[in-house]
Amino acid sequence: MSENAPARIERRPFGTTPTGERIELFTLTREGAPTVSVTNLGGTIVSIVAADRAGKVADVTLGYSDLAGYLGDTSYFGAIVGRYANRIAKGRFALGGESYTLACNNGPNALHGGPGGFHRRVFAPKVVKGPDGDALELTYVSPDGEEGYPGTLTATIVFSLGADGGLRIEYTAGTDRPTIVNLTSHPYFNLAGEGEATILGHEIEIEADSFTPVDRTLIPTGERRPVAGTPFDFRRPVAVGARIDAEDEQLSAGGGYDHNYVLRGKAGTLRLAARVVEPKSGRALEVLTTEPGLQFYSGNFLDGTVAGKSGRPYLKRGGLCLEAQHFPDSPNQPAFPSVVLEPGETYRQTTVYRLTVAR
Numbered sequence: 176m177s178e179n180a181p182a183r184i185e186r187r188p189f190g191t192t193p194t195g196e197r198i199e200l201f202t203l204t205r206e207g208a209p210t211v212s213v214t215n216l217g218g219t220i221v222s223i224v225a226a227d228r229a230g231k232v233a234d235v236t237l238g239y240s241d242l243a244g245y246l247g248d249t250s251y252f253g254a255i256v257g258r259y260a261n262r263i264a265k266g267r268f269a270l271g272g273e274s275y276t277l278a279c280n281n282g283p284n285a286l287h288g289g290p291g292g293f294h295r296r297v298f299a300p301k302v303v304k305g306p307d308g309d310a311l312e313l314t315y316v317s318p319d320g321e322e323g324y325p326g327t328l329t330a331t332i333v334f335s336l337g338a339d340g341g342l343r344i345e346y347t348a349g350t351d352r353p354t355i356v357n358l359t360s361h362p363y364f365n366l367a368g369e370g371e372a373t374i375l376g377h378e379i380e381i382e383a384d385s386f387t388p389v390d391r392t393l394i395p396t397g398e399r400r401p402v403a404g405t406p407f408d409f410r411r412p413v414a415v416g417a418r419i420d421a422e423d424e425q426l427s428a429g430g431g432y433d434h435n436y437v438l439r440g441k442a443g444t445l446r447l448a449a450r451v452v453e454p455k456s457g458r459a460l461e462v463l464t465t466e467p468g469l470q471f472y473s474g475n476f477l478d479g480t481v482a483g484k485s486g487r488p489y490l491k492r493g494g495l496c497l498e499a500q501h502f503p504d505s506p507n508q509p510a511f512p513s514v515v516l517e518p519g520e521t522y523r524q525t526t527v528y529r530l531t532v533a534r
């Protein structure tokens with residue numbers, strides 16, 4: 176059998192920001208792959224349209240119908256999150272004998288790169304040719320001191336569609352001063368289709384034997400706790416909703432699942448991190464990553480106030496996130512894998528989201 180034709184990208188205007196920057200929408204298509212749209216505002220995945228068992232397509236990611244929605248977003252729908260995805264306790268960290276202070280935008284803590292994080296930034300887009308055909312390369316140069324982080328950080332993120340239909344996201348970054356970096360992509364999935372009730376019936380398997388328990392403000396305590404015998408055990412597929420309301424101090428802290436899993440295998444090697452199946456449609460999602468951790472967030476803070484792309488409200492647990500990243504609060508946790516990036520080094524991450532149909 177001949178290889179399927181390489182991916183193609185079409186670009187079109189997506190609107191203009193209040194400061195006059197023209198934003199575009201890039202649509203990647205490839206035979207046998209879902210259709211993926213990404214905007215250079217925040218490197219945001221705007222849609223992933225995938226077939227179900229019967230061949231019926233639906234958009235399986237939560238988001239907005241227009242640019243204005245993304246400009247006002249507070250849920251990080253589909254966005255690239257940086258410079259530091261997840262939380263940093265009290266918005267403080269020390270590096271090379273200096274202390275740094277970040278905005279505390281999530282209770283007492285800093286979350287997702289701060290109010291002006293990467294999700295709000297305009298990336299310079301370029302359509303490049305790679306082994307899989309057209310790929311979208313997005314670059315953002317974050318100035319020294321932006322959102323409180325040291326060093327000029329130049330980040331490049333390449334989105335491509337592999338021959339296996341996987342959406343591949345490849346990150347690289349470099350700095351001119353020692354800094355910290357932890358990037359992720361933040362799509363919310365509902366494999367029944369965005370706007371469909373909840374993800375509680377989705378069955379999920381996570382390739383992790385332990386997770387990092389948190390305090391009431393969702394900062395890791397430093398412990399790595401085995402999942403065995405807890406509602407956090409997804410070593411075999413279990414419905415998200417099966418144990419989400421169990422009496423459990425960790426579930427109560429997160430209002431459901433909002434925890435970092437310590438992935439099996441070697442960080443730096445692309446390996447399976449999680450698999451999700453929506454039994455009715457048969458749509459399945461595989462997440463592969465080179466990262467050491469995976470944040471499983473069950474959409475607990477969605478509350479029906481956002482009407483999504485098709486006008487249907489995004490209810491509590493109307494979508495789930497599987498965010499490949501380093502562990503939360505790593506700059507303050509010496510026992511966690513390091514997030515320090517020195518000048519001359521290259522930060523690298525590859526994460527793949529692959530939609531298939533479960534038989």
Ligand code: BGC
Pocket residue numbers: 249250251261287433434470472476496498
């Ligand atoms: C966090 C949640 C947060 C959500 C939206 C997730 O990565 O773990 O606690 O509510 O992002 O900001």
